[in-house]
Amino acid sequence: MPVTLVRPQMLYAWRGPSLVIVDTRGECSTRDALTGYYFREARFLRTLQLRIDGEQPWLCEAASVAPALLSFVYTYPEVAEYGGGGTGQSGDEVPENANGIPQRALSIAVTIAVHVHGLEITSSIVNHANRTVAFELAWMVGADFADIQEAQSSKREQQADVEQRSTHGGVSFVYRHEKLRYSAAIRVEGDGDWSADGPSLRSRLTLERGQSATHSLTVAPTDADGAPLPGDAMDREHAADAWRDRFAHFSAPGNREVESIVAGNVRDLASFPLLEGQPDEWLALQAGMPLYPALFGRDTLTAGWQAAWVDRADSLDASLTRLGRMQSNRRHDWRDEEPGRIPYQVRQGPLALLDINPYSAYYADFASPLMFVIALAHAYFWTGDTALVRRHVDTARRILDWARTDGDKDRDGYLEYHTRSSKGTKNQGWKDSGDAIIYEDGRPVPPPLGTCELQGYWFAAEQLMAVMSWVLGARGDARAYWRSAMALKRRFNRDWWIDDQSTIALALDPDKNKVPAVSSNIGHCIATGIVDDDHLPTAVKRLMAPDMFSGWGIRTLSSRHRAYNPLSYHCGSVWAVEQATIAFGFRRFGFDAEATELTRALFDLAKLYPSYRIPETLGGYARGDRATPGAYPQANTPQLWNASAFPLLVHSMLGLQPVAPLHLLVVSPDLPEWMPEAVIHDLRLGGSTATIRFWRGDHGRSHAEVIKSTGTFRLIVQPPPESLTAGVRDRLRGLWDTVRH
Numbered sequence: 001m002p003v004t005l006v007r008p009q010m011l012y013a014w015r016g017p018s019l020v021i022v023d024t025r026g027e028c029s030t031r032d033a034l035t036g037y038y039f040r041e042a043r044f045l046r047t048l049q050l051r052i053d054g055e056q057p058w059l060c061e062a063a064s065v066a067p068a069l070l071s072f073v074y075t076y077p078e079v080a081e082y083g084g085g086g087t088g089q090s091g092d093e094v095p096e097n098a099n100g101i102p103q104r105a106l107s108i109a110v111t112i113a114v115h116v117h118g119l120e121i122t123s124s125i126v127n128h129a130n131r132t133v134a135f136e137l138a139w140m141v142g143a144d145f146a147d148i149q150e151a152q153s154s155k156r157e158q159q160a161d162v163e164q165r166s167t168h169g170g171v172s173f174v175y176r177h178e179k180l181r182y183s184a185a186i187r188v189e190g191d192g193d194w195s196a197d198g199p200s201l202r203s204r205l206t207l208e209r210g211q212s213a214t215h216s217l218t219v220a221p222t223d224a225d226g227a228p229l230p231g232d233a234m235d236r237e238h239a240a241d242a243w244r245d246r247f248a249h250f251s252a253p254g255n256r257e258v259e260s261i262v263a264g265n266v267r268d269l270a271s272f273p274l275l276e277g278q279p280d281e282w283l284a285l286q287a288g289m290p291l292y293p294a295l296f297g298r299d300t301l302t303a304g305w306q307a308a309w310v311d312r313a314d315s316l317d318a319s320l321t322r323l324g325r326m327q328s329n330r331r332h333d334w335r336d337e338e339p340g341r342i343p344y345q346v347r348q349g350p351l352a353l354l355d356i357n358p359y360s361a362y363y364a365d366f367a368s369p370l371m372f373v374i375a376l377a378h379a380y381f382w383t384g385d386t387a388l389v390r391r392h393v394d395t396a397r398r399i400l401d402w403a404r405t406d407g408d409k410d411r412d413g414y415l416e417y418h419t420r421s422s423k424g425t426k427n428q429g430w431k432d433s434g435d436a437i438i439y440e441d442g443r444p445v446p447p448p449l450g451t452c453e454l455q456g457y458w459f460a461a462e463q464l465m466a467v468m469s470w471v472l473g474a475r476g477d478a479r480a481y482w483r484s485a486m487a488l489k490r491r492f493n494r495d496w497w498i499d500d501q502s503t504i505a506l507a508l509d510p511d512k513n514k515v516p517a518v519s520s521n522i523g524h525c526i527a528t529g530i531v532d533d534d535h536l537p538t539a540v541k542r543l544m545a546p547d548m549f550s551g552w553g554i555r556t557l558s559s560r561h562r563a564y565n566p567l568s569y570h571c572g573s574v575w576a577v578e579q580a581t582i583a584f585g586f587r588r589f590g591f592d593a594e595a596t597e598l599t600r601a602l603f604d605l606a607k608l609y610p611s612y613r614i615p616e617t618l619g620g621y622a623r624g625d626r627a628t629p630g631a632y633p634q635a636n637t638p639q640l641w642n643a644s645a646f647p648l649l650v651h652s653m654l655g656l657q658p659v660a661p662l663h664l665l666v667v668s669p670d671l672p673e674w675m676p677e678a679v680i681h682d683l684r685l686g687g688s689t690a691t692i693r694f695w696r697g698d699h700g701r702s703h704a705e706v707i708k709s710t711g712t713f714r715l716i717v718q719p720p721p722e723s724l725t726a727g728v729r730d731r732l733r734g735l736w737d738t739v740r741h
Contacts (some may be wrong), residue, residue, distance in 0.1 A: 004608040004628050006615045006637045008076040011375030012290045014067040014277030016116035017235060026072040030549035033154045034290065037119045039221035041293060041349030043151060044184040049141035052076045052133050053099050057108055063608060073180050074684035077101055105129035115273050117233040120217040122228050124415045127207035134206040137192065139217055142199050143173035143184045147349035152291060158350050166196035169687035176209045180350055181226030190215025193669055224353055236275040239282050244270040247310050248683040250650055254676040261603055262650060264612040268643040269307055285320035288616060288639035295346040297323055303644035305378035306580060309656055310647050313379035315630055317388060320376055324395040326361055333420040336364035340402025345369050366407065366417055369399040377464035383684040384660030389468050391605040395675040400465060403458055413491050414455055414508065429454050430524060431556065436570035437507050437515060442563040451507045452496055453521040456528030459488050460500065470647045493532040517559040518548065527585030531725060540591050551623025552605050553579045561621065566620035567630055574629060576602060576616040580645035587652045590723030593672045594607065599649050600672065613638040654678065654694055655720065660686035663712040669702035670696040687712040704736055
């Protein structure tokens with residue numbers, strides 16, 4: 001199995017709103033435009049370089065130890081006169097550099113730890129020479145307060161002078177912008193007599209044989225107005241740690257590699273709380289590293305429902321709270337706000353704060369609002385908490401009011417989008433790149449337009465809102481939402497299905513003509529349940545055809561399409577998060593073999609990447625044509641919803657159907673030969689906890705049993721209620737398994 005590297009020139013670590021990006025030497029410098037320490041997307045440290053007597057030490061090792069921790073090992077000086085049998089010197093003499101320091105006399109271990117409100121760099125230097133060594137140690141530092149989006153593009157849109165001030169044992173950098181008062185305080189503490197010398201912190205050190213010296217360099221950012229940050233950083237970090245400690249755990253005794261893949265991605269999931277805002281918002285999740293250290297509505301909601309069995313929807317509650325408080329009650333063209341919409345993205349960097357772009361709270365997305373309603377229902381089914389639903393149901397109602405009015409401006413019964421912002425996002429569905437929605441000849445479809453998956457999200461949101469309204473006693477509203485959803489489904493299957501291509505139209509253009517491109521959007525429609533039973537087998541088969549299924553996943557666009565490009569963002573690439581959603585839909589309707597094939601492809605894909613981190617967007621190259629799928633040139637890794645894809649794959653394989661209000665978990669396991677056993681430890685459902693074992697028995701049938709539980713916990717084995725392939729015998733067999741185990 002090849003080892004595939006994405007962004008191999010850099011390492012990064014993050015914690016809450018703090019992010020550090022370094023090159024593989026552990027440095028931040030102008031050699032790489034993106035490196036630096038960022039807090040709330042502003043770069044508080046542009047330069048970070050370690051020097052000994054003005055020279056770079058020799059890098060021996062670089063490691064990403066944990067999401068918030070990097071480590072490096074260096075030696076100094078490296079002046080070997082190679083010979084002998086390897087890379088050591090051939091004789092017994094020990095060479096020295098120009099300053100008389102023996103070869104490899106000094107070993108230097110550096111760790112870079114990211115904290116929620118700062119950066120800490122710890123260094124330990126040991127003298128391994130047979131005599132005393134004296135040298136100057138220096139850290140070269142600097143700040144520019146660029147926005148991370150400016151760093152990525154190498155184009156400044158806001159800039160001001162940076163004032164440098166020397167302090168006792170440190171230096172500070174102050175941004176002299178008329179509206180931004182950022183300040184970065186950099187201090188060194190530990191062995192040595194440190195002083196500031198221009199853009200560097202220096203100390204003379206003398207170490208006897210075997211002696212060591214340690215010191216730490218800290219970077220403390222401020223708020224944008226120059227004010228110190230609140231003193232609750234430890235509380236925020238403890239909240240994230242406590243959340244992670246409550247996770248359910250997955251094990252696969254028959255396939256430890258699968259177990260490791262899930263564990264690695266759950267570890268990444270646990271690293272993504274933004275830890276911003278009020279305490280009940282801290283667990284809202286940021287979108288991905290290194291380019292999206294920010295709250296994206298659809299990303300945090302999608303990841304939350306996909307991984308809800310892991311944390312019993314705790315992060316969902318925080319995301320719903322944060323986004324609900326930002327629900328718009330006005331019309332504002334610059335931010336594409338309309339009453340009832342919730343944010344698509346919330347950025348905190350200089351460009352957003354200065355209103356150079358509209359992203360301080362930008363609303364141009366149709367997926368995020370509808371996903372809010374869907375996610376709220378998932379949270380209810382896992383928690384059984386009607387109080388949670390009551391907290392958020394008014395937000396959900398306003399979203400569905402918006403969908404019926406501003407979401408469907410021409411009143412044709414379908415959602416259509418059209419940005420009004422001068423810097424707006426053209427496409428506001430699942431695929432948000434400008435060229436994602438195209439005609440057969442490759443021309444972009446102009447707005448206003450609606451895409452097929454948005455109609456599916458709307459259908460699912462109305463169905464689920466009907467259930468929640470019924471639970472809250474609003475029976476009239478429940479009936480109205482349900483009738484509206486079913487009417488939408490009837491219209492959709494009449495107007496969007498294309499018989500001669502056995503597919504669902506990608507979109508309807510401004511003239512209500514079908515856009516017949518075969519796309520992965522079909523899979524979203526399947527998962528939401530909007531596709532008629534008569535069309536489902538054909539739609540599933542179409543998605544799994546060779547022009548769509550690459551062997552690694554389902555392409556965003558058919559390889560037969562004129563505009564197909566395997567390294568595009570949405571016109572032929574493969575998105576891991578989509579595969580998990582589509583596999584979920586396949587299992588929901590009984591297409592178990594196809595779900596297993598898609599699941600196996602994603603687990604095989606994860607094996608290609610260090611730490612099993614599938615990058616944001618993969619190439620669409622066929623698996624049989626090359627050893628790796630390729631990756632989008634700017635691909636993020638790790639990406640939040642790629643991490644949550646693996647909990648959803650587990651959810652789908654085990655057929656988890658939570659009904660927490662009844663203390664009930666319905667399961668329908670379908671374990672493949674390559675994963676004959678699985679255990680979920682400490683699964684929380686409502687107020688109960690259980691450990692459940694699943695195993696593959698004779699003739700390939702899978703079974704389940706509760707190993708232990710606390711509180712009232714009921715387990716029933718039963719195929720999904722909407723399965724097209726489960727017959728009466730299968731349902732009776734499930735009930736027999738329930739009684740027997």
